[in-house]
Amino acid sequence: MRTLYGYFRSSAAYRVRIALNLKQLECEHKAVNLIPGVSEQKSDAYRAINPQGRVPYFIDGDVKLSQSPAILEYLDEVYPDVPLLPEGAANRAYVRQLANIIACDIHPLNNLAVLGKLKGEFGADDALVKKWYGDWITEGFTALEKIVSGSAHTGEFCFGDTPGLADLYLVPQMYNARRFNVDTGPFPTLERIDASCNTLEPFIKALPENQPDAPKA
Amino acid sequence: MRTLYGYFRSSAAYRVRIALNLKQLECEHKAVNLIPGVSEQKSDAYRAINPQGRVPYFIDGDVKLSQSPAILEYLDEVYPDVPLLPEGAANRAYVRQLANIIACDIHPLNNLAVLGKLKGEFGADDALVKKWYGDWITEGFTALEKIVSGSAHTGEFCFGDTPGLADLYLVPQMYNARRFNVDTGPFPTLERIDASCNTLEPFIKALPENQPDAPKA
Numbered sequence: 001m002r003t004l005y006g007y008f009r010s011s012a013a014y015r016v017r018i019a020l021n022l023k024q025l026e027c028e029h030k031a032v033n034l035i036p037g038v039s040e041q042k043s044d045a046y047r048a049i050n051p052q053g054r055v056p057y058f059i060d061g062d063v064k065l066s067q068s069p070a071i072l073e074y075l076d077e078v079y080p081d082v083p084l085l086p087e088g089a090a091n092r093a094y095v096r097q098l099a100n101i102i103a104c105d106i107h108p109l110n111n112l113a114v115l116g117k118l119k120g121e122f123g124a125d126d127a128l129v130k131k132w133y134g135d136w137i138t139e140g141f142t143a144l145e146k147i148v149s150g151s152a153h154t155g156e157f158c159f160g161d162t163p164g165l166a167d168l169y170l171v172p173q174m175y176n177a178r179r180f181n182v183d184t185g186p187f188p189t190l191e192r193i194d195a196s197c198n199t200l201e202p203f204i205k206a207l208p209e210n211q212p213d214a215p216k217a
Numbered sequence: 218m219r220t221l222y223g224y225f226r227s228s229a230a231y232r233v234r235i236a237l238n239l240k241q242l243e244c245e246h247k248a249v250n251l252i253p254g255v256s257e258q259k260s261d262a263y264r265a266i267n268p269q270g271r272v273p274y275f276i277d278g279d280v281k282l283s284q285s286p287a288i289l290e291y292l293d294e295v296y297p298d299v300p301l302l303p304e305g306a307a308n309r310a311y312v313r314q315l316a317n318i319i320a321c322d323i324h325p326l327n328n329l330a331v332l333g334k335l336k337g338e339f340g341a342d343d344a345l346v347k348k349w350y351g352d353w354i355t356e357g358f359t360a361l362e363k364i365v366s367g368s369a370h371t372g373e374f375c376f377g378d379t380p381g382l383a384d385l386y387l388v389p390q391m392y393n394a395r396r397f398n399v400d401t402g403p404f405p406t407l408e409r410i411d412a413s414c415n416t417l418e419p420f421i422k423a424l425p426e427n428q429p430d431a432p433k434a
Contacts, residue, residue: 052318052360063307066360067317069286074310090280093291100284101269108325117349122339132334143269 002027005049005057007034008211011107011172012068013056017211018168019075021202023082031213034112069103072165084165094151095159098144098166102173106140110176134182137173141187144170149189156196163197171197175208219244222266222274224251225428228324228389229285230273235385236292238419240299248430251329286320289382301382311368312376315361315383319390323357327393351399354390358404361387366406373413380414388414392425
């Protein structure tokens with residue numbers, strides 16, 4: 001049996017949820033409450049599961065993994081029926097490049113631990129933290145929009161007309177951009193692809209607000 | 218012909234240099250001076266090559282790639298003779314997990330653009346920036362040491378007795394840790410693996426100080 005430790009708002013867990021849904025893989029979801037003050041991820045009980053004290057953490061029989069990029073590559077290798085990566089090394093490299101811009105150049109700078117440190121140790125107020133958050137999204141999305149809008153690979157989705165790896169990085173990051181009121185108007189291609197994804201059941205089912213641990217509206 | 222745009226101190230470029238050396242692939246190296254004030258990566262000339270204005274950027278015939286994780290996966294798929302990843306999906310996932318802890322949880326927080334923003338917009342002094350730098354290394358290395366020291370996969374290197382993907386993330390990050398006087402004593406397994414790597418020609422040749430754009434001592 002598969003288990004995913006996540007948090008409704010964790011965009012790294014959100015990526016993995018989309019992948020599991022696209023591949024129609026059953027999985028038990030266990031919520032780890034990351035909200036500052038609760039910080040269940042730092043508990044001894046959770047650190048006994050994942051010593052790094054982060055989500056997502058994925059268990060598939062004997063395989064136990066942290067780090068969403070590693071989890072996603074694993075899922076694509078072991079459950080290839082609905083592939084996340086295209087055929088051909090150059091195509092795969094192109095898609096991974098798009099994913100990495102989000103995974104390495106945007107998301108790590110926007111996670112809760114980072115924002116907490118800026119507020120605490122750097123004494124930053126909410127406005128400055130919000131600017132930091134938006135600046136990294138804007139810089140990364142500017143590069144991404146330029147690449148995707150100019151690429152012959154782009155179709156309804158980041159690579160052709162089937163949703164894949166780059167899309168499941170894009171959608172959670174766009175979700176965060178909207179949540180923090182970052183202007184996504186300068187990124188029309190990314191907006192269009194995000195909208196396409198969000199009409200699909202695997203993406204809708206993975207939305208933060210559709211998780212059991214999301215606060216009821 | 219292959220071309221790598223890099224910078225002697227960029228640890229993402231350093232990773233790719235090690236991979237090229239391990240695989241004995243000839244490559245032209247072009248230096249992009251990232252030093253604040255020069256910032257050649259932001260020039261129109263360089264942005265015409267890589268619109269994201271970052272290094273590394275790798276060209277292999279028609280294939281043009283930013284993002285070191287994508288470049289490394291590409292190299293391993295196209296030039297598999299000296300593999301960076303082991304056999305078996307679970308083993309590959311394990312190695313990618315180690316690499317991702319550095320690629321996503323440490324390195325993005327320590328790059329020059331981030332440090333510049335902390336000094337500029339957040340008014341942080343050198344001591345606070347140095348603490349930030351060290352804190353992310355210490356947190357990530359603590360997780361990595363716990364995993365690697367407890368894993369049956371660990372040999373002379375992160376995975377068995379052949380250097381591979383996780384090692385070429387580890388070595389540049391250890392190099393940076395030393396440069397910023399971060400105490401690596403609590404990470405004896407990582408120190409031991411790093412020392413093993415640094416006896417090997419492909420790693421020595423890739424050292425920042427051995428690059429043509431490094432200032433002469």
